[in-house]
Every structure is written in C-alpha cells, then in structure tokens.
Amino acid sequence: MEKIIKFVENSSGFDNSNKLRLLLLLAGVKPSAYVQLRITNNLHDKHDFEELLKEKGIIFEASKAKGFEEIVKVDSAAHWKLKGTWYGYDLFSTKPYAERFLEYVQLLKSKKHELADMMAGIIYGYPKCCIEKFVKQHQKINKSYYQHFKELNDMDKAFPFICHTPCSLKCKATKKLNNLYKNTVKKVSPKFFKEYSKKSTHRVPVVVDIENDIPGMWKKKDGHDYIYVTKAPINGKYLIISWLTKAVFKRGDVLDADVTVQYDFASLKIRKSIGHIKNFHHERHFTKL
Numbered sequence: 001m002e003k004i005i006k007f008v009e010n011s012s013g014f015d016n017s018n019k020l021r022l023l024l025l026l027a028g029v030k031p032s033a034y035v036q037l038r039i040t041n042n043l044h045d046k047h048d049f050e051e052l053l054k055e056k057g058i059i060f061e062a063s064k065a066k067g068f069e070e071i072v073k074v075d076s077a078a079h080w081k082l083k084g085t086w087y088g089y090d091l092f093s094t095k096p097y098a099e100r101f102l103e104y105v106q107l108l109k110s111k112k113h114e115l116a117d118m119m120a121g122i123i124y125g126y127p128k129c130c131i132e133k134f135v136k137q138h139q140k141i142n143k144s145y146y147q148h149f150k151e152l153n154d155m156d157k158a159f160p161f162i163c164h165t166p167c168s169l170k171c172k173a174t175k176k177l178n179n180l181y182k183n184t185v186k187k188v189s190p191k192f193f194k195e196y197s198k199k200s201t202h203r204v205p206v207v208v209d210i211e212n213d214i215p216g217m218w219k220k221k222d223g224h225d226y227i228y229v230t231k232a233p234i235n236g237k238y239l240i241i242s243w244l245t246k247a248v249f250k251r252g253d254v255l256d257a258d259v260t261v262q263y264d265f266a267s268l269k270i271r272k273s274i275g276h277i278k279n280f281h282h283e284r285h286f287t288k289l
C-alpha cells in the first residue's frame, strides 16, 4: 500500500471528513481539496505529511498555525479548552488547478462572489448543476423552514461521500459522484471505509443549544433545527449535533436521547425531557462560538 494512504489512515491529526477528502484526492478522483491537520501529541505529522505530499507530487500550500479548542466538560455550561494547533492545507492534484485557485482568490478579493463560487466548483470537482444552484441560493428560498432543513438533512444521509451541497435529492450527477467516491474509498482504504461506515448508537443526555436559521427568511416556522451538545463524550469526544424536529424546546433543556453516529453525522431519537440548565452557554477562552 502507498505510504501516504497508510499515513492518512493512521494519523490522529485528521478527522473523518478530512480523511475522506484526502483519500479521494490521493486516489485521483477529486482534483483539489482543503484539509485541516490538527497537532496535539502527533508532533511529527506536519513534517511527515508534507514529505509524503511532495513524494506523491501533490501541490500544496499550508496556512500558519492556529489554535483549536475542544469541549472538555459539560455541566452548567459547555467548557472549551485549547487542545493544540491546526494547519489548513490547500491541495491540488495538478498545476492548472493550483493556478485556478489563485484566480479564485483574486475573484474573492474583487468581490466577484458568483464567479468565485463557479470557479470553486470547478476546482473541487462539483457537478455543474449543483454549482449553479449554489450560486443562485442567495436568493429567496421557496420552501418552509421544515422543508428546507429536512431536504438538507436527507441529502446528508443520501450522499455521505460527497463534499458539496447537491442541487436536489434527485441530482443524478451527485448520485453518480457519491457512488464513484464510495467505491474508490472502499478500494484504496478498506480500513477507513469500515471506520467511516460503522454505525453505533449511544444512549446519552443531550443539551439543547441554539437553533439553525436564516434570519429574515421565514415569518412562521413549522419546525426547529436545533443544535444539541452531548452531556457525556461519545468515543472520547463531546459531539455537537444538528437535528430537525417539530417539537419545541428551550435552550438548556436536557433530553434523554439515543444518538446514532454514522459517516460524518449523528441523528437523534429523543426519549424524554429530563431537566433544564438555566442560562446554558459556552465558555471559551480562545474563540467565540
């Protein structure tokens, strides 16, 4: 097996969505990717990763080091703690893609957002129909709140291997791409494929946090896409989950729930309300949520 594939599989510096994008790029099915490498006790990973990228002929640009925080405790608040540093990597399979990226940055700088979005779609290999829909999305949404978020959630579930927002649940190009990516990952890294596809359910209390919304878009809401924080870690980490419901909760409500984790997202089955945390908030020292 290629050294760099093995490195990606075993590095603790990449989470699953970053591993997925990297493997797709390395397998040659995705032209460019942006990934984040987190450094905690894996101090050698930055150097090793860059050496392996050079060996493989991947063009890359690394950002400066930035700090990252993680939730370490949830009681009357979610407490965050600085855990390490991270680097952002822009990765390109070939020189023309790297050059297009420079054009993209230029377009952003000159505030030509539509052209920039079109260019980004080409750089990262998104289907044309989905790029066009994405560019138009800044206009009014002709769906109710519930319909809008339901569609987004359904698309996440239907296409767990793609890296873009599909134009619709029926998008043929997205379906094709999802299958290609799925089969590619299965082939180049059966180990990651198994890990990524594994489904597990955990009974754990969750705290209702804020609600996803587009300000000014809906006069009346027919549902609520709340964000929940798990009150205990799942596989070593406190999770932040978005979940759509017709029920109404208050920020700080504590719910007994079954959290099912698969691919890069989690779904909830709420059993019952078991309490309330007054003035629930996040305590972060480093960055604001």
Ligand SMILES: [Zn+2]
Binding pocket: 127, 128, 129, 130, 131, 166, 167, 168, 171, 172, 173, 174
């Ligand atoms: Zn599409």
